[in-house]
Amino acid sequence: MTSPHVLVIGGSRGLGKGFASLARENGWRVTVVARTAPEPATADFFPFDLSRVDGIKELLTSIVAERGALNHMVFCQRFRGAGDDWTGEITASLGATRCFLENSVTAFDLTQKCSAVLVSSVNASFISPKLPCSYHVGKAGLTQLARYFAMSLGENGIRVNAVCPATFIKPESEGYYAEHRDAYERLALASPLRRMGSYRDVAEAIFFLLSDKASFITGQSLVVDGGISLRWHETLTA
Ligand SMILES: NC(=O)c1ccc[n+]([C@@H]2O[C@H](COP(=O)([O-])OP(=O)(O)OC[C@H]3O[C@@H](n4cnc5c(N)ncnc54)[C@H](OP(=O)(O)O)[C@@H]3O)[C@@H](O)[C@H]2O)c1
Numbered sequence: 001m002t003s004p005h006v007l008v009i010g011g012s013r014g015l016g017k018g019f020a021s022l023a024r025e026n027g028w029r030v031t032v033v034a035r036t037a038p039e040p041a042t043a044d045f046f047p048f049d050l051s052r053v054d055g056i057k058e059l060l061t062s063i064v065a066e067r068g069a070l071n072h073m074v075f076c077q078r079f080r081g082a083g084d085d086w087t088g089e090i091t092a093s094l095g096a097t098r099c100f101l102e103n104s105v106t107a108f109d110l111t112q113k114c115s116a117v118l119v120s121s122v123n124a125s126f127i128s129p130k131l132p133c134s135y136h137v138g139k140a141g142l143t144q145l146a147r148y149f150a151m152s153l154g155e156n157g158i159r160v161n162a163v164c165p166a167t168f169i170k171p172e173s174e175g176y177y178a179e180h181r182d183a184y185e186r187l188a189l190a191s192p193l194r195r196m197g198s199y200r201d202v203a204e205a206i207f208f209l210l211s212d213k214a215s216f217i218t219g220q221s222l223v224v225d226g227g228i229s230l231r232w233h234e235t236l237t238a
Pocket of ligand 1: 009011012013014015034035036037048050051077079080081092119120121164165166167168169170
């Protein structure tokens with residue numbers, strides 16, 4: 001049997017890049033989509049701007065022709081561009097994810113077990129006033145997209161789930177939290193585990209949901225927050 005082939009959308013940095021490394025460590029073949037190439041450069045990179053969703057069907061066709069059919073898709077993109085954040089977030093997050101999943105049946109190798117994970121956030125349910133409305137709506141929409149496509153793609157044996165992480169440390173923010181121990185301690189203390197999560201914690205949860213170990217789980221949103229959301233606000237100082 002050939003090794004699983006995973007498409008990582010938004011795999012050039014942050015969590016997506018971290019997940020791509022984890023998948024390669026496990027012997028998976030990885031293809032990355034983003035606007036800019038990951039560093040160091042990898043041969044499996046397909047440049048694409050998710051603000052133009054009309055080209056996604058052709059993109060998937062090219063990926064399958066050059067790299068082979070897919071077994072898994074992971075959606076890690078986050079809108080961080082200039083311009084109107086509502087249009088940007090809704091298009092790059094919801095519109096693009098919908099387009100990939102709508103065209104996934106012809107891209108997946110349906111002789112194998114196939115699955116997708118959508119990276120949402122605790123902001124699908126909770127409000128962070130410093131983040132824009134578009135982010136909250138986009139993340140809530142992703143959890144519902146996971147449910148919708150779990151239902152519509154299920155007859156093809158394709159599973160679709162979401163993960164909802166709390167703020168995690170990624171390689172790009174390790175320096176910040178090392179310098180600002182007060183910020184780290186404040187967030188770490190909110191978790192019963194007394195630490196902040198890392199991109200690796202989230203990547204492992206994604207890997208589990210994609211794997212056969214999660215073979216009867218579909219349409220679910222897995223909160224990956226170290227238990228932070230368990231705490232009632234009156235106990236914050238306890
Ligand atoms: N960081 C956290 O603490 C945290 C917490 C909860 C949830 N999340 C979620 O976890 C996911 C990953 O977060 P992150 O912080 O690792 O993100 P990130 O570092 O900002 O990376 C985002 C990825 O999306 C790609 N991307 C953004 N806009 C794009 C576009 N228009 N076209 C193509 N690719 C695009 C970026 O590549 P290019 O810029 O090269 O295109 C990059 O690879 C996101 O969905 C985020 O909302 C993050």
